[in-house]
Amino acid sequence: MHVSITEMERETYKKSPIHGIDGRIKILMTLGITVYVVALPRMETLDFTKLGILEAYLFVLMFFSRTELSHIIARFAIALPFGLGISTLQPFIKQPFIHDFTIISLLPMGLEITREGVLYGAIIFSKFFVCITSVILLSSTTSMSELVASSRRLGLPKEMAMLFTMMVRYLFVFWNMLGRIRTAQKTRCFEIWNRKVPRKWTLEQIGYTISLLFIRSYEQGERTYQSMLCRGYSADANVYVNKKKLHITDFAILAVTLGIIAVVQVRVF
Template identity: 55%
Template sequence: MEITLTDIERESYKNSPVHRLDGRVKILAIIAIIVFAVSLPRIEESNFVRLFSIEIYLILLILLARLNPLYLFIRFIAVLPFGLAMVLIQPFVRQPFIDTFTIYPIYLPLGITMTYEGIYFGLTLLAKYIVCITAIILLSSTMKMNDMVASARRLGVPKEITLLLSMMVRYLFVFWIVLKRIRVAQKTRLFDIWNKSTPRKWILEQIGYTIGSLLIRSYEQGERTYISMLCRGYGNDGINIYIHKNKLRITDIAFSLLTATILITTILLPL
């Protein structure tokens, strides 16, 4: 089964108590959770309990939102390697904020050593990273892209930035379709990136041609779009984006208070 970007985006169109929350409330709550996770001490035994408590809270919100576990797993796996690489090197690095190190009893070649403190610090980074990824996936899975841009604008994000984000959202799926057309054309010519009998150099060249073709088409589409916007009066009276005003409901306020209470309780929890 092939999973497309449209299938993943369709998750944000579901109807659940989490989906119906005001976008501003969800953005501020996720930012607060990320700041909480990042601001925890570098090495402390209570970090894992606090991060585990927040992760459980996020998982409960995911269950309440009735999100597809397969799509969540794909998103998680796609982002995890970026932080996992930093985590894996920590046992071999002696951080300057640690005074003493205890050598792990494993002998590695070239005189490389592991330390218990490095392993502990790496696990702490991994726990923080997992909480941040889960929070971001929850936000992106329960908010439409346009609603996210509109909510950011209502929070006071400069209109120039929201304009760029709205244009990116509008044409993201267009270029995804263009990329799919290129891939279909390659398959009709029997191009297979995983074909072991094909020279790796030639495959890399074809990938480079694909990226270059996509960039050229992106530039041409951007130029056509900009000219069309100028013909319709863009730039004469400033940058204006219509933002629908919404009032906070009781459920939005209750969710904000619940998130704040959980964060404060987790911080003040004696461990």
């Protein structure tokens, strides 16, 4: 599974009710859901109900966002392995915050599977899944430049806004550059996994590719800086962000999200 940065950005330029929501609202929704999920108790069976409701809500939003299913699956496939790996090991671990363990299976080499470990592994993975879903929804429906502008409107310091603006602007330039370098290498039959050539030589080629990209990005940075100076850039310069009014639909979706979190928390269901 592979999702390139350009494919990811392409999804954000679709038209849908979710794409149309203001970036600030989407950032606040993602932060709200993530912080709430992380703050949930570590060991509580009821968490599954809460997490299930939140996940269902996010999937409904994802459905209305008209994001390609293959894109969503690919994004999950990239994001899940590390979290899945740690969650899978939980049944074999004695978590320090749990005092009584019920052993449900004894394995060779002194390994034990505990009921509490299985439960904790399942809870931590479910929480992680909800967090990843909210991030995927955000990044599939909001372009990177919109994210930076929205963050600036939410109070991101101007230095950081400048850094991110420049970074986002050139991310795709370098991504395409790396694509061209790789194509050129392929035409010369360079294959990173080829074991018929000495390892040292392969490492050197990788090193030269990285050097090339580093120098090119540095030189692009210099040129950009020079052209900015020509246009009157100074240390006190600010990134211009146009004022954008929030619509009633923006407030409505934020209210619905916060309402769902509140309802889930007070266990109306």
